[in-house]
Amino acid sequence: MAHEHKLEIFRGLLxxxxxxxxxxxxxxxxxxxTVVEVALGIFxxxxxxxxxxxxKALNWIFIILTIVKAYYITWDFMHMRxxxxxxxxxxxxxxxFLILYLIFILLQEGGYVFxxxxxxxxxxxx
Amino acid sequence: MSTVVAEGKTWGGGNQPLKVSYGxxxxxxxxxxxxxxxxxxxxxxxxxxxxxxDAWPIADEVFTHFPFLHGVDAPMYYVAFMTFVLIMSSxxxxxxxxxxxxxxxxKVTIYMFLTIIGGLIFVGSQAWEWNxxxxxxxxxxxxKGGNILQFGHYVQKDGEQVFKRxxxxxxxxxxxxxxxxxxxxxxxxxxVDEGALPNYTVDEVIxxxxxxxxxxxxTQIINEEGEKxxxxxxxxxNQLTKNGKLYVEGAxxxxxxxxxxxxxxxxFFITGFHGFHVFSGVVINIIxxxxxxxxxxxxxxxxxxxxxxxxxxxxxxxxxxxxxTFFYLV
Numbered sequence: 001m002a003h004e005h006k007l008e009i010f011r012g013l014l015x016x017x018x019x020x021x022x023x024x025x026x027x028x029x030x031x032x033x034t035v036v037e038v039a040l041g042i043f044x045x046x047x048x049x050x051x052x053x054x055x056k057a058l059n060w061i062f063i064i065l066t067i068v069k070a071y072y073i074t075w076d077f078m079h080m081r082x083x084x085x086x087x088x089x090x091x092x093x094x095x096x097f098l099i100l101y102l103i104f105i106l107l108q109e110g111g112y113v114f115x116x117x118x119x120x121x122x123x124x125x126x
Numbered sequence: 127m128s129t130v131v132a133e134g135k136t137w138g139g140g141n142q143p144l145k146v147s148y149g150x151x152x153x154x155x156x157x158x159x160x161x162x163x164x165x166x167x168x169x170x171x172x173x174x175x176x177x178x179x180d181a182w183p184i185a186d187e188v189f190t191h192f193p194f195l196h197g198v199d200a201p202m203y204y205v206a207f208m209t210f211v212l213i214m215s216s217x218x219x220x221x222x223x224x225x226x227x228x229x230x231x232x233k234v235t236i237y238m239f240l241t242i243i244g245g246l247i248f249v250g251s252q253a254w255e256w257n258x259x260x261x262x263x264x265x266x267x268x269x270k271g272g273n274i275l276q277f278g279h280y281v282q283k284d285g286e287q288v289f290k291r292x293x294x295x296x297x298x299x300x301x302x303x304x305x306x307x308x309x310x311x312x313x314x315x316x317x318v319d320e321g322a323l324p325n326y327t328v329d330e331v332i333x334x335x336x337x338x339x340x341x342x343x344x345t346q347i348i349n350e351e352g353e354k355x356x357x358x359x360x361x362x363x364n365q366l367t368k369n370g371k372l373y374v375e376g377a378x379x380x381x382x383x384x385x386x387x388x389x390x391x392x393x394f395f396i397t398g399f400h401g402f403h404v405f406s407g408v409v410i411n412i413i414x415x416x417x418x419x420x421x422x423x424x425x426x427x428x429x430x431x432x433x434x435x436x437x438x439x440x441x442x443x444x445x446x447x448x449x450x451t452f453f454y455l456v
Contacts, residue, residue, distance in 0.1 A: 020224055023220050030213050031213070034209055034210065035206075037451075038203075038206040040455075041186065041201075041202055041454070041455045042202060049352065059456045062455045063451065063456065065451075066448060066450075070447055070448070073216065073440055073443060073444050073447065074440075074444065076220075077216050077443075078440045078444075083146065084145050084146075086143060087144040087146060087151070087154065090144075090154075091155075091157070091158055094158060098162055099161075099162070099169075102169045103165070103172065106170065106172055110172065110173040110177045110179075111176045113176075113177045114177050114179050114180075117177075118180070123271075
C-alpha cells in the first residue's frame with residue numbers, strides 16, 4: 001500500500017527523512033511550546049501584562065500558541081497535511097467559521113452583562 | 127453524447143472525490159460536530175467569565191497541588207504533566223497508524239498498548255485532580271450574595287510583605303456546644319434528610335477571626351495589579367459578621383471555596399465531558415487492540431480501523447490543548 005506523506009514542516013524549512021522521524025520532530029516541537037506556555041504561566045512576566053485589544057498580551061500569546069499546537073496536531077498527527085484540499089477545507093473552515101461566530105456572540109453578551117452589574121443596575125456584592 | 131458519459135462517470139457512484147474512504151470521512155465529520163459541542167461549552171465558560179470578569183478565580187491559586195508533595199506550592203506542574211502524557215499517547219497512536227501502513231502487526235500491537243496506558247494515566251490523573259479540587263484546602267465563607275471571603279495574613283518574605291493564605295481550620299474556634307446535628311432519615315420521616323453539615327459555623331469563624339489579630343479577609347474582587355483585594359482588619363471583621371452566611375470547604379456544584387460556583391460547575395462539566403471522551407477512547411482503543419492481536423486487520427490486509435480510532439484519539443488530545451489553555455493558563 002502506498003501512503004504518501006508530506007515530510008516537511010514549517011513551510012519546508014524542516015524536512016524529515018521518514019514519517020516516523022517527522023512524528024518525533026513534531027513531538028519535540030509540541031513539547032517545547034507546552035514548556036514555554038507553562039513557564040510563562042508560572043512566571044507571568046510583568047512586560048506581558050499590558051492590554052492588547054482588550055486582553056492581556058500574555059493571554060493572546062497563550063491563545064496563539066494553543067492554535068499553533070492545534071495546527072500541528074491536526075496537520076501531522078491526524079494527517080490533514082496529506083488529505084485533499086476539499087476535505088481539509090470542509091473540516092477546517094466550517095469549524096473555524098462557526099466557532100468564531102459563537103465566541104464573538106457569547107463574549108459580547110457576557111461583557112454586556114458584566115457592564116449591567118458593574119454600572120450598578122443590579123447589585124451583586126452583598 | 128460525451129456529456130452523458132461524463133455524467134455517468136460523475137454520478138454513477140464509486141467516486142471518491144475527497145480520496146478517503148467512507149468511514150474515515152464520517153469520522154472527520156463526527157469530529158467536526160464534536161468540536162462544535164466542545165466549543166459551545168468553552169464559549170459558555172467564556173460567557174460566564176466575562177460576566178464576572180473582575181471576580182473570577184485565578185487558576186494557579188486553585189490548582190497548586192502535586193501528588194505526594196504536600197504543602198508544596200506547585201501551580202500547574204501537574205496539569206503540564208497530564209498534557210504531556212496525552213501528547214505522548216498521541217505520538218504512540220500515530221506511530222501505531224504508521225506501523226499499520228507498513229502492515230507491521232507486532233509494532234501496531236506495542237504502540238496501541240502504550241497508547242492505552244497513556245490514556246489510563248491521564249484519566250487517573252484527572253480523577254486525582256477532581257478529588258483535590260472537591261476536597262479543597264483552605265476553606266472560605268460564602269456571603270449572602272454568594273460571594274466568597276477567604277482568609278490569610280501578611281508574612282515577611284525576602285524583605286517584602288506577602289499575603290499568605292491561612293486555612294480556616296487553623297484559626298477557627300470550635301464551639302463546645304453544637305446547635306445543629308445532621309438530620310438523617312432514620313431520625314424522622316424516612317424520606318427527609320439533609321447533606322453533611324459544614325465543619326464550622328460562621329460564628330466559629332468570626333470568633334477565630336476576632337481572636338487572631340493578624341488574619342485578614344480577602345474578597346474575590348480582582349484589583350488593578352491583577353490580585354484579589356485584601357480588606358483591612360476592621361473591614362474584615364465587619365464584612366464577615368455582616369454578610370457571612372455559610373462556611374464552605376472545597377468545591378461542588380453548589381458552592382466553591384475558590385470563588386464563583388460557576389467556575390466549579392464549568393470545571394466539572396467540561397473536564398468531565400473531556401474525561402468521558404478519554405475514557406471512551408480508551409475503551410475503543412482496547413477493542414481495536416484486541417482486534418489487532420487477533421489478526422483481524424492482518425487478514426483484512428488494511429489497518430484503516432487503527433487510523434480511524436487514531437483520528438478520534440488525536441481529537442481528544444486536541445480538545446485537551448484548548449481546555450488546558452482556557453482553564454489553567456488564560
